[in-house]
Amino acid sequence: MKKIALFGLMALLLNVGFSQDKYFTKTGKIFFDAGTGIEDISATNKSTTSVLDIKTGQLAFETLIKGFEFKNQLMQDHFNENYMESEKLPKATFKGTIDNLSKINFKKDGSYPATVTGKLEMHGVTKDVTTKATIKVTKGEISAICSFDVNLADYKINIPSIAKEKLSSNAKIKVDCTYAALKK
Amino acid sequence: MKKWKIILFSFLGILGILGLVIAYLLNKEPDLPTNLPAEITITAKELCTAFSENENASNKKYNDKIISVTGIVKEVLKDEKNTTITLDAEDKMNIVSCSFFSCSETDKKTFGENCDLADQENEKASSLKIGEKVTIKGKCTGYLMLSGVVLNLCCFDKK
Numbered sequence: 001m002k003k004i005a006l007f008g009l010m011a012l013l014l015n016v017g018f019s020q021d022k023y024f025t026k027t028g029k030i031f032f033d034a035g036t037g038i039e040d041i042s043a044t045n046k047s048t049t050s051v052l053d054i055k056t057g058q059l060a061f062e063t064l065i066k067g068f069e070f071k072n073q074l075m076q077d078h079f080n081e082n083y084m085e086s087e088k089l090p091k092a093t094f095k096g097t098i099d100n101l102s103k104i105n106f107k108k109d110g111s112y113p114a115t116v117t118g119k120l121e122m123h124g125v126t127k128d129v130t131t132k133a134t135i136k137v138t139k140g141e142i143s144a145i146c147s148f149d150v151n152l153a154d155y156k157i158n159i160p161s162i163a164k165e166k167l168s169s170n171a172k173i174k175v176d177c178t179y180a181a182l183k184k
Numbered sequence: 185m186k187k188w189k190i191i192l193f194s195f196l197g198i199l200g201i202l203g204l205v206i207a208y209l210l211n212k213e214p215d216l217p218t219n220l221p222a223e224i225t226i227t228a229k230e231l232c233t234a235f236s237e238n239e240n241a242s243n244k245k246y247n248d249k250i251i252s253v254t255g256i257v258k259e260v261l262k263d264e265k266n267t268t269i270t271l272d273a274e275d276k277m278n279i280v281s282c283s284f285f286s287c288s289e290t291d292k293k294t295f296g297e298n299c300d301l302a303d304q305e306n307e308k309a310s311s312l313k314i315g316e317k318v319t320i321k322g323k324c325t326g327y328l329m330l331s332g333v334v335l336n337l338c339c340f341d342k343k
Contacts, residue, residue, distance in 0.1 A: 024330065026261060026268060026270070026281055026331045027261055027263055027266065027268045046266055046268075046283055046336075047281060047283045047325070047328075047331060047334050047336065049328050049329070049330035049331050051330070062328050062329060062330065063328075064325045064326040064327075064328060064334055066247055066248065066325035066326055066336075067325040067326070067334060067336055069214065069336065069337070071213060071214075071290070071291075071294050072211065072213065072214070073212045073213060073214045073215070074210055076214055087243070087244075087247075090247070090326045091328070178263060
């Protein structure tokens with residue numbers, strides 16, 4: 001399964017460079033929040049890569065688990081070692097499409113609601129994800145923002161009972177990417 | 185002083201110190217590489233070659249380490265706050281991406297002086313010119329198809 005996902009991503013990324021329709025970023029941001037209000041359990045990843053094809057609506061993301069920065073070193077270590085096992089499973093990927101592509105005019109400035117459907121792979125588990133997103137076009141620059149919840153148990157991320165009060169079983173994920181056109 | 189009193193007080197003393205150590209460890213902020221020595225010194229080309237030849241072995245060898253990388257600036261990418269620069273690895277498919285750290289208001293409480301230092305480095309990186317030779321120090325987080333080898337919390341290595 002992982003191989004198929006990787007192959008798909010590769011196929012999409014290798015297409016890059018042959019058309020004006022591809023947009024990319026190397027500095028996409030992902031915010032992660034799994035706190036229940038007792039303690040701040042949040043992290044930011046500022047080096048997520050993403051490719052968007054405005055012609056086909058295909059969208060791919062790749063991010064490194066170790067790139068999530070917490071405010072607290074111990075929390076970051078636990079996240080990597082006990083929950084995400086980032087030594088064994090260093091990446092998370094998403095590959096999907098914009099469902100309502102025809103409603104988005106990438107040539108005209110504006111803010112467009114979008115629905116994105118695809119497969120999210122993390123911690124070695126692949127699941128279907130559908131989420132609402134907002135796509136903004138400003139002077140040829142495209143940005144995409146979306147938020148969705150991830151049920152940790154779905155991805156075989158086990159929360160020990162000692163941490164159940166502090167750690168939410170649903171993590172809030174927010175993605176914020178600003179894309180630039182890929183030059184030939 | 186009676187013997188038992190000495191024992192009691194030294195026991196309480198040790199308990200107190202232990203408590204402080206635990207409290208410190210529980211609340212310790214992540215280290216910024218600004219004041220940490222590099223564990224590995226390497227060129228951008230060598231680092232990329234290592235990852236493209238064997239990603240798993242390189243993950244084990246380089247991830248979480250503070251790496252000092254020397255290379256030629258290929259791109260300077262800026263968003264509202266953060267600067268990311270990429271280093272040429274003399275290989276069409278490969279680069280090293282160095283993400284600098286800029287502090288938010290809450291980061292300032294956590295990192296104190298280190299924050300100002302990181303901000304200055306971030307600012308300095310934003311004015312780098314393409315083609316300049318630089319040595320960057322940062323924490324290796326792995327390898328992505330589009331970004332090549334990714335270093336986080338970067339600063340200039342002055343050694």
